[in-house]
Amino acid sequence: xxMSGFVGRSAYYLYKLxxxxxxxxxxxxxxxxxxxxxxxxxxxxxxxxxxxxxxxHRCGRLLESVDLCDQCxxxxxxxxxxxxxxxxxxxxxxxxHRLKYxxxxxxxxxxxxxxLDMLKALxxxxxxxxxxxxxxxxxxxxxxxxxxxxxxxxxxxxxxxxNPRALMKIRETRSQVNLSNRQRYENVIDAFLAQGDCVxxxxxxxxDDVTTSGATLESCSFALVNAGARQVFxxxxxxxxxxxx
Numbered sequence: 123x124x125m126s127g128f129v130g131r132s133a134y135y136l137y138k139l140x141x142x143x144x145x146x147x148x149x150x151x152x153x154x155x156x157x158x159x160x161x162x163x164x165x166x167x168x169x170x171x172x173x174x175x176x177x178x179h180r181c182g183r184l185l186e187s188v189d190l191c192d193q194c195x196x197x198x199x200x201x202x203x204x205x206x207x208x209x210x211x212x213x214x215x216x217x218x219h220r221l222k223y224x225x226x227x228x229x230x231x232x233x234x235x236x237x238l239d240m241l242k243a244l245x246x247x248x249x250x251x252x253x254x255x256x257x258x259x260x261x262x263x264x265x266x267x268x269x270x271x272x273x274x275x276x277x278x279x280x281x282x283x284x285n286p287r288a289l290m291k292i293r294e295t296r297s298q299v300n301l302s303n304r305q306r307y308e309n310v311i312d313a314f315l316a317q318g319d320c321v322x323x324x325x326x327x328x329x330d331d332v333t334t335s336g337a338t339l340e341s342c343s344f345a346l347v348n349a350g351a352r353q354v355f356x357x358x359x360x361x362x363x364x365x366x367x
Contacts, residue, residue, distance in 0.1 A: 134278035141231045153220045153229045154213025161232045166213035173206050181336060182206060184366045200343040201354040205244065207236050210332055210360035218331050218360060222268045230271025233359055237272065238279040246355050249324040251277035252288035254342055259294060272359060273329040288320045289342055310341040322350030327357060334362040
């Protein structure tokens, strides 16, 4: 899917219109609090905890000033930068759980909107957008990849190429939930493969719903760089508060 100029903008507005039309036919409930009338209400929007601006330029963890953290100085990660919209908690956590586990796929489009706003401010040079892939078993169980439901509208809004197969998960892994940081990194070693013919020489944006330890994003980024990607940026909707420091 390649989009540019007016065609790209039209595709994004049409995508939004489809979901808005569904809202008219089937009045939604807020994914954060369950109130009738919208997929994501203003009250929940106001209550989210945004990530402060004083963060490490690379990994996105909090610092007292904007610079690089000690870990990124000692061992630079394979990506150029990771950025996140808000802290994982409260209404946003509820909405992500509904998107991820309850089949409320309409939340993907509306929760992608703040990601688009962030990207416009960041002004990253992006050639290709791809979601963090999930395993075959989980895809069959859910019927969809929640990261893809965020990544597609972002690509449409940016008028950039979207390829959900640029990254593939080639090894089933344990759920990252309740694993230590070390176990999380070990769990996803060599779990992803990037398609060289899609990513070689390109600046790739990887999108996921939540980052907790950063292990998955790092593993995806290694796969992309090894396949010839020129650079990798990562963007997530939420980040665990425990991973901010």
